Amino acid sequence: MKIERIEIFVTELPVRVKRIFSSGSYDTGPPQQQLGKPVLVKVYAGGVVGLGQVRAISPGHFVADTTHSMVAAIQEIYGPALIGQDPFDIETITAAFDARLAGNPAARAALDIALYDCMGKAAQLPVHKLIGGCCQPRIPLEWSVSMADDVGVMVAEARRAVEEFGMRVLCIKAADRRGWRQDVKNFETVRRAVGDDVVIGVDPNTGWSLADSLCAIDALRELDLGYIEQPVARRDLEGMAEIRRAARGIPVMADEGLFTLQDAYALARARACDAYCIKLYKIGGLTPARKIAAVAEACEIQLNCGGLAVQSQLEAAAAAHFYAATPQRRMMGAGEFVFGLNTVGPDPLVPATDFVVRDGHVDVPTGPGLGIVVDEAALERHTLRREIVRA
Structure with missing residues (x-):
């Protein structure tokens, strides 16, 4: 089973999503603009087609990838390196990517997810069966509430999440320009x-100082603060450790501070967090996610499954398979990929789906690979750009 070709698609989104957080903005962009739109890849190997999709969330975000950098990295570097490889030789492929082009986690995540979809389809197994089995078939979900100048807007979003979708976990963006x-x-x-x-x-996205964090934790403790996510700069491990000590049992989660396996090790050594936020687009896919999960298990650090997966059933499914393959006791919070489950807008490529929210939860797909079927006619209609990599 050898990879013969790779197709790359930049696809349109029917609903523009704009959000505000301390370190920038989140915007899927106006119609017909490629910047801010998701990149879908198809990996063809031995009669099987594996799919993966990731939306690069820069500009305006701490992860540097953009739509255009993803396409270039896949078309010019990673894609050619995949031709002739066996999709099951995932460690050989990972080593080749490391040698050819460092970083670029969003591009690598899209390909890594597509390879697992390919493997699952070839084996006629869902992805979670390839990475640990089904520990949690029904996954609890979390809703991320955007900042707003008017707190009423935040309340309306939170109430919609709870009342319409049954959410039992919310994450409120913080580090308002008016102060803690x-x-x-x-x-x-x-x-x-x-x-x-x-x-x-609460998630300040590195927008608080150490002093802000200590004061805010004292004030929020009385309001039953569930956890605090990456309050200070990503490299400030000493600050994170001091905040964790001051939190006195309120879990502290590392997000911006966790990109690589080496980051996971450094955070563990510094005793700087209680949980790692695993976002597949940030760390490079399921392959590095599993390695970071092993560090977490060895160090008694829990995992959180982040990433909004806006209007992408494929991206949400990849996160769901990782979550499902992780024992419940090793997880903290809930899956954040709820925006890929037709809550803020439908996935234009998957018009028929039962991968949706039910009472604040979602069932992990059980079909081969990711278990998501893309409508080819819809893909054709919504394609803004298409590239092909061949031998």
């Missing part, structure tokens, strides 16, 4: 609106 006290006010207002039965975490 405004973040506390926002949190308190949302808490009053959704009640005490909902877990609410």
Whole structure:
């Protein structure tokens, strides 16, 4: 079974999604603009076609990849290196990628996910059966609430998540330009609106100083703070460790500080966090996710499955398979990929699906590979750009 060719698609999104967080903006872009749109890859090997899709979320984000850099990396470097390889030789492929072009995790994630989809289809098994089995067939979900100048907008989003979709875990974006006290006010207002039965975490996206973090934790403790995600700069391991000590049992999660296996090791050595936030587009796919998970298990650090997967059933499914293959006791919070489950807009490439939210949860797909069927006519209609890599 050898890889014969790779196709690359930049695809349109029917609903523009714009969000605000401390370190920048999140914008899928206007119609027909490629920047901000997802990249889908098809890997052809021995009569099987593996699919993967990732939306690069820069500009305006801490992960540097863009739509155009993803296409270039796949078309010019990673794609040619894959031709003639066996999709099952994942470590050989990973080593070749490392040698050819460092970084570029979003491009590598799209290909890595497509390879697992290819392997699953060839073996007639769902991806989670290839990476540990089905520990959690029904996955709890988390809704990320965007910052807004008007806290009423935040409350409306939080209430929609809880009342319409049954969410029991929320993450409120923080580090408002008006200061940490405004973040506390926002949190308190949302808490009053959704009640005490909902877990609410806070994510400043590195936007707090150490002093801000210590003050905010003291204030939020009385409001039943569920967890705190990456409050300070990604390289400030000492600051993260001090915040963790001050939190006194409130879990501290590393997100921006975790890109690589080496980052995971450094965070563990510094005792700087209670959980790793695994985002496949940030770390390079399922292959590095499994290695980081092994470090976490050895160091008694829990995992969180992040990444919004906006309007992408394929990206959401990849995250769901990773979550399902992880024992419940090793997970913290819930899966963040809810925006790929037709909540903020439908996936234009998958018009027929049962991979949707039910009472704050989703069932992991059980079909071969990712278990997601893309409508080829819809893909043709929504393609903004197409490239092919051959021998």
